[in-house]
Amino acid sequence: MRVLVVDDDVQIIRAMRINLRARGYDVDTAADGASALRLATEHLPQVVLLDLGLPDMEGVEVIQRLRGWSQVPIIVLSARHSAGEKVRCLDSGADDYVTKPFGMDELLARMRAAERRAVPLEEAPVVRTGSFEVDLGAKRVLRNGEEVRLTPTEWHILELLARNAGQLVSQRQILHDVWGPNYQNETNYLRVYLAQLRRKLEPDPAHPRYLITEAGRGYRFEREG
Amino acid sequence: MRVLVVDDDVQIIRAMRINLRARGYDVDTAADGASALRLATEHLPQVVLLDLGLPDMEGVEVIQRLRGWSQVPIIVLSARHSAGEKVRCLDSGADDYVTKPFGMDELLARMRAAERRAVPLEEAPVVRTGSFEVDLGAKRVLRNGEEVRLTPTEWHILELLARNAGQLVSQRQILHDVWGPNYQNETNYLRVYLAQLRRKLEPDPAHPRYLITEAGRGYRFEREG
DNA sequence: GAGGACCATGACTGATCCTTCACGGCTTGT
DNA sequence: ACAAGCCGTGAAGGATCAGTCATGGTCCTC
Numbered sequence: 001m002r003v004l005v006v007d008d009d010v011q012i013i014r015a016m017r018i019n020l021r022a023r024g025y026d027v028d029t030a031a032d033g034a035s036a037l038r039l040a041t042e043h044l045p046q047v048v049l050l051d052l053g054l055p056d057m058e059g060v061e062v063i064q065r066l067r068g069w070s071q072v073p074i075i076v077l078s079a080r081h082s083a084g085e086k087v088r089c090l091d092s093g094a095d096d097y098v099t100k101p102f103g104m105d106e107l108l109a110r111m112r113a114a115e116r117r118a119v120p121l122e123e124a125p126v127v128r129t130g131s132f133e134v135d136l137g138a139k140r141v142l143r144n145g146e147e148v149r150l151t152p153t154e155w156h157i158l159e160l161l162a163r164n165a166g167q168l169v170s171q172r173q174i175l176h177d178v179w180g181p182n183y184q185n186e187t188n189y190l191r192v193y194l195a196q197l198r199r200k201l202e203p204d205p206a207h208p209r210y211l212i213t214e215a216g217r218g219y220r221f222e223r224e225g
Numbered sequence: 226m227r228v229l230v231v232d233d234d235v236q237i238i239r240a241m242r243i244n245l246r247a248r249g250y251d252v253d254t255a256a257d258g259a260s261a262l263r264l265a266t267e268h269l270p271q272v273v274l275l276d277l278g279l280p281d282m283e284g285v286e287v288i289q290r291l292r293g294w295s296q297v298p299i300i301v302l303s304a305r306h307s308a309g310e311k312v313r314c315l316d317s318g319a320d321d322y323v324t325k326p327f328g329m330d331e332l333l334a335r336m337r338a339a340e341r342r343a344v345p346l347e348e349a350p351v352v353r354t355g356s357f358e359v360d361l362g363a364k365r366v367l368r369n370g371e372e373v374r375l376t377p378t379e380w381h382i383l384e385l386l387a388r389n390a391g392q393l394v395s396q397r398q399i400l401h402d403v404w405g406p407n408y409q410n411e412t413n414y415l416r417v418y419l420a421q422l423r424r425k426l427e428p429d430p431a432h433p434r435y436l437i438t439e440a441g442r443g444y445r446f447e448r449e450g
Numbered sequence: 451g452a453g454g455a456c457c458a459t460g461a462c463t464g465a466t467c468c469t470t471c472a473c474g475g476c477t478t479g480t
Numbered sequence: 481a482c483a484a485g486c487c488g489t490g491a492a493g494g495a496t497c498a499g500t501c502a503t504g505g506t507c508c509t510c
Contacts, residue, residue: 113319418457420498438498
């Protein structure tokens with residue numbers, strides 16, 4: 001669940017990032033309207049928390065430009081209690097308007113409410129190869145139409161590689177993403193799990209076509225065999 | 226555009242009725258939870274404005290019973306500033322929570338926001354498997370043409386899985402949806418209830434074909450055996 | 451107040467998964 | 481050719497997770 005936090009106050013950004021991370025959100029942050037709009041197009045967050053009073057743009061303008069192409073829930077955070085501002089934001093397309101100071105619990109509840117009724121816009125993110133397909137939404141892998149059973153760790157690694165299909169993912173990055181920051185030297189694990197993934201997915205596990213090793217650098221998910 | 230105003234204060238009822246009428250709404254009013262629920266079923270309002278502190282029923286209960294069959298936007302109006310109350314209402318299914326005193330303009334803007342994103346209600350889908358069918362609209366399960374009796378909790382879990390048929394649903398998500406945010410570690414419950422569901426629905430409960438466990442990941446409703 | 455339905459909770463057993471190690475092949479540089 | 485890394489493979493112990501059964505509690509009905 002990805003959330004985009006837009007605020008020009010570094011303190012707030014930090015506090016929000018910590019709080020939201022702890023609740024299991026992936027957090028993007030932006031300090032101005034332009035980078036907010038860019039990040040929104042790149043990462044497609046499921047919720048946007050928008051502070052008013054950005055340096056480069058009116059809040060209403062950010063809302064309108066987001067609404068130009070996206071239905072993502074927007075929750076406005078603001079210190080201004082002006083009723084007119086609330087009405088303008090809500091009528092521009094914001095979903096909710098919370099005035100500072102607010103409790104984190106309340107904000108989280110409002111985020112859940114917004115997510116709950118969000119249009120399930122989903123484009124089906126499925127990564128296909130010549131031999132199997134990875135359904136990132138359903139969290140499952142099909143090979144010849146049959147489901148392949150993966151363990152949590154196996155899936156975690158495969159998902160990471162598939163989301164970066166065609167690109168090299170470094171060993172450090174995999175270890176960090178899957179096992180956390182304290183396992184960056186356990187390249188052992190990668191060898192074991194990559195072997196298991198190949199055994200389950202590759203036509204000829206001894207000569208991988210899709211899960212490619214780049215010696216000393218990392219691994220790469222290749223779509224075309 | 227019909228709106229249902231629920232409040233036990235005659236003054237407020239009158240004021241709201243006048244204000245909303247002037248904006249072109251058709252207004253129903255109820256002074257307690259029971260008549261609110263009855264009016265909601267009879268007139269199918271497009272928005273519900275719900276005051277807390279009704280004489281006969283907790284606000285959360287009204288929300289839950291409405292949500293049992295309706296997706297109508299619910300905006301809670303309350304003099305209580307307690308954060309816990311807000312969280313409970315929002316997590317029970319309320320769309321917004323406005324604290325008194327509030328400006329009429331703000332309320333109207335929030336109503337417009339709620340109406341805007343209200344989904345035109347979907348047709349009741351039925352999820353079929355080789356052994357039974359789940360009627361999400363009628364909230365019941367048929368097996369060999371006969372109704373299977375499910376307890377509320379069993380149904381809640383089955384409904385969640387069936388709505389996401391084919392997709393993996395994590396344990397956390399089920400626990401959060403069914404028991405609330407404070408039960409995310411009670412994986413015990415899932416084991417017990419999944420066993421009960423299998424006993425009632427699976428042809429061979431010891432070897433489930435439709436309610437699939439993925440160890441460490443979650444559960445999956447599988448349509449095809 | 452007796453009974454039944456439903457829920458919460460704990461204990462036990464079996465299954466699954468993770469970690470770790472050992473060994474051998476392959477590549478690279480000297 | 482040899483040594484040193486790096487990688488792939490298989491297997492074993494221990495940790496974690498799931499299925500099952502049993503128990504006590506609460507609420508509602510009769």
